[in-house]
Amino acid sequence: MKDFKKLDLIPNVIYETIVSTYNKNNTPNAAPMGIKIDKRKNVLISPFTSSQTYKNLDEQKCGVINITTDPLVFLKTAFKENDSIKLLQSWFIEAKCVNAPKLKNVNAHIEFCVIEKEMESNNRARFICKTKFIDVVNQITPIYCRAYFAVIESIIHSTRIKMYIEQKNTEMANRLKKLVYHYYDITKKISPNTVHMEIMDQLLELIDKWEEKIRSES
Numbered sequence: 660m661k662d663f664k665k666l667d668l669i670p671n672v673i674y675e676t677i678v679s680t681y682n683k684n685n686t687p688n689a690a691p692m693g694i695k696i697d698k699r700k701n702v703l704i705s706p707f708t709s710s711q712t713y714k715n716l717d718e719q720k721c722g723v724i725n726i727t728t729d730p731l732v733f734l735k736t737a738f739k740e741n742d743s744i745k746l747l748q749s750w751f752i753e754a755k756c757v758n759a760p761k762l763k764n765v766n767a768h769i770e771f772c773v774i775e776k777e778m779e780s781n782n783r784a785r786f787i788c789k790t791k792f793i794d795v796v797n798q799i800t801p802i803y804c805r806a807y808f809a810v811i812e813s814i815i816h817s818t819r820i821k822m823y824i825e826q827k828n829t830e831m832a833n834r835l836k837k838l839v840y841h842y843y844d845i846t847k848k849i850s851p852n853t854v855h856m857e858i859m860d861q862l863l864e865l866i867d868k869w870e871e872k873i874r875s876e877s
Contacts, residue, residue, distance in 0.1 A: 665795050665798065666726070666767060666769075666793070666795065668696045669696075670695070670696050670697055670698045671695055671696075671697065671698075672695065672696075673693040673694070673695055674693065674694055674695070674726075675691060675692075675693055675733075675811060675815065676691070676692060676693070676694050676724045676725060676726055676727075677689050677690065677691055677692065677724070677725040677726075677727065677732060677733070677736050677762060677765070678690060678691075678692040678694070678704060678706075678712055678722055678723070678724055678725070679722060679723045679725055679751065679759060679760050679761055679762060680711075680712060680715035680716060680719055680721075680722040680723075680759055680760075681715060681719055681758065681759055681760060682711065682715060683714075683715075683718060686748070687748065687751040687760035688711050688712065688715055689725070689736040689739075689746065689751075689760075689762060690706075690710065690711065690712045690736055690737065691733050691736055691737050691814065691815060691818070692704060692706060692712060692724075693705070694724055700790060701774070701787050701788060701789060701790075702724065702769065702771050702787075702788040702789075702790060703785060703786070703787060703788070704716070704785070704786045704788060705779060705783050705784065705785045705786075706783065706784065706786075707782050707783055708778075708782050708783065708784050709782065713784055716773055716776075716786050717776065717784075719758065719759065720772055720773040721757040721758055721759050721770075721771065721772040721773060721791075722757070722759045722770075722771060722773075722788075723754050723757070723759045723760065723761040723762075723768050723769065723770050723771070724768065724769040724771065725761060725762040725765045725767075725768055726765060726766050726767040726768070726769070727762070727764075727765040727766055728766070728807060729764075729765075730807060730810040730811050730814065730854070730855065730858055731854060731858065732762065732765070733810075733811050733814045733815075734814055734858050734861065734862075737814050737815075737817070737818050738817075738818075738865060741865065743861070744861065750762055750763055750764075751763070754768070754770045754792075755770060755792050755794070756770050756791040756792040757770045757771065757772055757791055757792075765796065766795070766796055766797045766798070767793065767794060767795045767796055767797075768792075768793070768794045768796070769790055769792075769793050770790070770791045770792040770793070770794075771788040771789060771790050771791055772788060772789055772791055773786050773787070773788050774787055774788060774789050775787040804849070804850070805845055805849055806845070806846050806849055806850035806853070806855040807855075809842035809843075809845045809846045809855075809859075810842070810846060810855050810858050810859060812838070812842055813838075813839045813842045813843070813846075813858075813859060813862055814858070814862065816835045816838055816839050817835075817839060817862050817865065817866065819831075819835055820832050820835045820836060820839070820866055820869070821865075821866075821869050823835070824866075824869045824870055824873055825869070825873070827873065836866065839862060839863070839866070842859070843859045843863065846859050847859070
């Protein structure tokens with residue numbers, strides 16, 4: 660597939676993307692999600708079975724992979740349930756070939772349908788998906804900046820920190836918190852007074868709120 664080659668995705672490498680689906684009530688949902696491409700050009704997605712993305716893929720059997728390097732999009736889709744971080748419905752438009760929403764203002768879309776589901780260990784499932792349509796809006800050719808890596812890694816780690824705090828798994832939560840603090844220092848050094856630092860500050864505030872909530876419930 661010509662457009663697939665444009666994305667230059669290497670088989671069996673995990674890429675961080677945003678997967679968008681419809682909820683049961685037909686409202687759009689989006690969440691950061693690692694995806695892989697296999698040698699047959701199928702897309703592999705392995706969400707936690709407790710996630711809304713898992714429920715939607717299991718019911719709707721289709722979705723859209725949104726490809727972007729914008730850390731703000733990762734933040735808003737990761738923590739959309741937080742009052743201070745809003746994911747607007749106006750960010751979405753209809754997909755072309757599947758019954759799913761897709762995000763505006765991203766670099767590319769991969770529309771897919773689920774062809775098989777496999778249950779994995781550690782509360783995950785793997786969906787094997789067939790690509791139905793690829794739309795490359797803007798070819799991704801960013802100049803490398805460590806802040807992009809640091810912020811997106813911190814967002815992904817923070818989604819797991821929230822889960823570990825709620826599970827009262829202090830050891831794993833603290834291990835990931837150390838990484839976030841490390842990335843905070845990197846971002847502060849190389850990208851001060853930018854949206855990158857604003858996102859990092861928001862993440863630390865969220866972590867403090869999650870921990871305070873657990874302490875107040877104890």
